[in-house]
Amino acid sequence: MATVQVSEAEKVYILHGVRDDLRVDGRGCEDYRHMEIETDMVSNTDGSAKVTLGHTDVLVGVKAEMGKPRPMVPDEVHCCFAWKFEGRGGDELGMELSNTLYKVFNNRYSVDLKSLCISRGEHCWVLYVDVLLLQCDGNLFDAISVAIKAALFNTKIPKVHISEDEEGGKEIELSDDPYDCMRLNVENVPCIVTLCKVGHRHVVDATLQEKACSVASLIISVTHKGTVTCVRKVGGGSLDPESIFEMTETGKRVGKALHAPLMELLQEEESLGKKRQKVGFLG
Amino acid sequence: MPTDTKRVRGPEVSQSPSLFLCKNAVKKSTASNDARVDGRQRGQVDVRSVFVRCGLISQAKGSAYIEAGNTKLICCVYGPRETERKDETDMKSGRLITDMRFAPFSCRERGSWIQGSDEKDLSLMLLESLRPGVCLQKYPRSQIEVNVMVLENDGAVLAHAVTCASMALADAGIEMYDLVLGCSIRQEGATYLIDPTFLEENGYNLASGSRENLGSLTVAFLPSLNQISGLQSDGEMGEDTLTGDVRTCIEGCFKLYPVIQQALSKAVRRKAPPSES
Numbered sequence: 001m002a003t004v005q006v007s008e009a010e011k012v013y014i015l016h017g018v019r020d021d022l023r024v025d026g027r028g029c030e031d032y033r034h035m036e037i038e039t040d041m042v043s044n045t046d047g048s049a050k051v052t053l054g055h056t057d058v059l060v061g062v063k064a065e066m067g068k069p070r071p072m073v074p075d076e077v078h079c080c081f082a083w084k085f086e087g088r089g090g091d092e093l094g095m096e097l098s099n100t101l102y103k104v105f106n107n108r109y110s111v112d113l114k115s116l117c118i119s120r121g122e123h124c125w126v127l128y129v130d131v132l133l134l135q136c137d138g139n140l141f142d143a144i145s146v147a148i149k150a151a152l153f154n155t156k157i158p159k160v161h162i163s164e165d166e167e168g169g170k171e172i173e174l175s176d177d178p179y180d181c182m183r184l185n186v187e188n189v190p191c192i193v194t195l196c197k198v199g200h201r202h203v204v205d206a207t208l209q210e211k212a213c214s215v216a217s218l219i220i221s222v223t224h225k226g227t228v229t230c231v232r233k234v235g236g237g238s239l240d241p242e243s244i245f246e247m248t249e250t251g252k253r254v255g256k257a258l259h260a261p262l263m264e265l266l267q268e269e270e271s272l273g274k275k276r277q278k279v280g281f282l283g
Numbered sequence: 284m285p286t287d288t289k290r291v292r293g294p295e296v297s298q299s300p301s302l303f304l305c306k307n308a309v310k311k312s313t314a315s316n317d318a319r320v321d322g323r324q325r326g327q328v329d330v331r332s333v334f335v336r337c338g339l340i341s342q343a344k345g346s347a348y349i350e351a352g353n354t355k356l357i358c359c360v361y362g363p364r365e366t367e368r369k370d371e372t373d374m375k376s377g378r379l380i381t382d383m384r385f386a387p388f389s390c391r392e393r394g395s396w397i398q399g400s401d402e403k404d405l406s407l408m409l410l411e412s413l414r415p416g417v418c419l420q421k422y423p424r425s426q427i428e429v430n431v432m433v434l435e436n437d438g439a440v441l442a443h444a445v446t447c448a449s450m451a452l453a454d455a456g457i458e459m460y461d462l463v464l465g466c467s468i469r470q471e472g473a474t475y476l477i478d479p480t481f482l483e484e485n486g487y488n489l490a491s492g493s494r495e496n497l498g499s500l501t502v503a504f505l506p507s508l509n510q511i512s513g514l515q516s517d518g519e520m521g522e523d524t525l526t527g528d529v530r531t532c533i534e535g536c537f538k539l540y541p542v543i544q545q546a547l548s549k550a551v552r553r554k555a556p557p558s559e560s
Contacts, residue, residue: 092407099404103517218514228525231500231516238415238510241533245526252522 006212014213015199023203023210030254032205037146037262038279039154039269047155050281051147054207055137060129060147064157066118066172067126096234097131097140104145104190104221104230115185118160123172125157138208141219145192146262152189153266156181190221190229191258193251197239202247204254218247222255224263290396299392319476319483321352326474328534330466333542335447337454337550345455349447352480353437358447360455363425377422381410383431383444390436391481405441412445412465412503412513418458427457438480439467445503445513446543453547461505462543463512466535468528469499470520475528477535496524502532506540 006014014024021029033054042048045061052058117124129151131144158181161173196206196214203210206217215237221230231248233239239247269276323329331352340346343359350356363377383406387394409431417427429452431444442465449463469479473496476483484499498518504511511533516525 095400095403096407099400099407102400223519226522227519228522229498229517229519231514231525233511233514234411236411236414238505238508238512239514240509241511241529244511244514244529248522248525 004208004212006209010209011213014210018198018201018203018210021201025207027205029201029203030250032142032258035143035146037150037265037269039150039266041278041280046157047151047153049147049150049154051143051150053137053139053143053146053205055135056139056143057134058140058143058147059132059134060144060151061132062151062155063128063130064125064155065128066123066160068122068124097144100141100219100230100232101131101144101148103232104192105148115182118162118172122170123162127152127155136208138211139194139205141192141194142205145190145221146258149186149189149191149262150266152184153186153263153270155184157184187263188223190223191255191262192219192221193255193258194219195247195251197237197243197247202243202250204250218244218251220248220251220255222252222258224256224259226252226256228252301391321480325476328477328531328538330478330535330538333443333446333539335450335543335546337450337546338554343451343455345451345453345457347447347450347454349443349450351439351443351478353435354439354443355434356431356440356443356447357434358429358431358444358451360427360429360448360451360457362427362455362457363422364428366424366426374424376419377424378426379410379414379417379419379429380426381406381413381429381431381448383409383433385433385436389433405444408441408501408513408515409444409448413448413452413463415510415512416449416459416461416463416505417452418460421458427452436481438482438484439465439478439501441465441501441515442467442478442503446539450543450547454550461507462540462547463503463505464536464539464543465501465503465513466532466539467499467501468532468535470496470518470524470528472496475531477531496520500525500528500532502529502536504533504536506536 017023018029023029025033027033036052037049039047039049041050041059042061046064047062048060050057050059129148131147133140159175161175163171163173165171193204194206194217195202195204196211196217198206198210198214206214211217214235216233216235216239218239219230219232219234220228222228228248233244319325323331334350335347337345337347339348339357340359343361345360346358348355348357366378384398384402385394387396409429413429429448431448433440433444445463445465449459452459453462467478469476469483479499496519498516498520500516501513502511503513511529514529520528
């Protein structure tokens with residue numbers, strides 16, 4: 001992960017603060033920073049969302065294309081994750097991000113993959129989810145997962161009809177109406193919560209300074225029902241089994257509490273329709 | 284897919300014949316009874332018995348071979364060597380570099396020689412699991428390379444790779460706080476299958492029912508220090524099931540510990556036999 005250098009005195013300051021449930025910017029151990037979400041920013045995509053969490057800026061674009069399903073699972077679609085960074089050192093970070101995201105979303109219940117099948121064994125929708133990191137200020141996974149959920153909520157996939165020719169060849173017809181599209185059910189899409197172990201306590205939504213003081217973090221992805229879809233320990237340190245159990249419990253609680261307000265917000269934004277004021281990138 | 288220019292390539296598109304296998308011919312898994320295919324029990328800490336041997340590869344500083352059921356892995360350790368990157372800002376401790384590869388004939392479908400993204404992910408997980416166990420501050424400005432090659436994949440590959448790699452590190456004489464042992468578990472509904480085989484990992488029993496609690500978990504554990512150095516899970520599980528599974532994996536690691544210790548002490552005695560007095 002991108003790191004920042006922290007002096008010993010600063011580390012002690014952060015550790016003592018976390019011990020008393022008071023972080024450097026005044027938050028409690030389980031509070032998120034100010035989050036701003038906007039969807040439908042990029043008109044050429046089928047769905048897009050931009051999330052700003054503190055100074056971390058993430059833009060996700062979803063494009064749906066037609067392709068062939070994998071031979072082993074003929075009636076399911078697959079998701080591909082791609083990432084892009086500038087500058088060096090981005091490769092390993094990008095790989096870690098895309099592999100973890102793939103594990104989180106590869107679960108068969110997250111996105112209803114069967115609904116994206118057009119004709120069994122021949123055509124299906126392939127969703128390309130492209131994540132662009134505009135600014136990194138710690139806690140990338142959380143921001144990216146919220147952005148992916150918002151972008152998938154916003155995705156409008158056009159309806160297609162398959163018609164048969166006289167010779168038996170299949171023709172694909174797209175409906176003429178640009179608003180005739182199907183939406184994805186994002187109820188079960190999980191959100192990722194990153195918990196960093198700082199001293200003897202753990203914090204949610206760590207900044208880069210707090211990350212530099214922690215030995216290890218736990219990434220948990222939680223659905224709205226509270227089931228845990230993926231757990232992963234990152235970082236070069238080791239954790240006590242008891243700490244892991246505590247962190248899992250906290251992560252589940254925080255993650256579950258994240259879903260309801262997010263869905264409400266997305267639905268509110270959707271309902272504003274044309275009246276919505278678009279803020280864009282410079283807002 | 285990156286193209287491979289170093290080898291003589293076969294035809295562009297080829298498929299495995301198992302795709303055309305008639306679905307009815309696939310075995311009906313033993314749904315109701317407790318026994319698994321290889322005779323072990325569900326819901327009990329019944330890890331596969333392992334065969335381990337150190338010091339096979341004379342060219343490497345340390346090496347180890349592990350066999351658990353049909354899963355076969357080999358690991359080599361080279362180092363400490365002088366580090367290549369001179370722009371490293373933190374020179375106070377050494378670096379650990381891990382590389383995990385699958386032989387193309389190791390899985391059911393033929394893999395490619397070029398490292399795919401899941402191999403890179405497994406290498407990263409291996410690095411994170413081993414790093415807490417190695418005393419890297421004793422090797423400043425050096426790097427230690429750990430290379431794991433999977434010869435046959437019959438399930439729980441990451442867990443056995445962790446065990447094999449820590450044995451190879453010990454065989455190489457790298458100073459460590461403790462051995463790192465790995466254990467894998469597959470949760471299916473209400474029961475768990477510890478140390479699953481490849482079929483158990485990838486197939487699932489629809490008959491045993493619900494969508495709840497279906498997933499796998501791999502834990503890397505340091506037994507004497509009681510610390511977890513690596514944890515990875517996927518699939519959907521409730522939080523208490525996850526907690527229970529972690530405890531079960533820790534038990535599995537404790538079962539493996541004496542075997543590994545014995546194999547290591549045998550290897551040390553072979554290398555440096557005690558002097559006759």
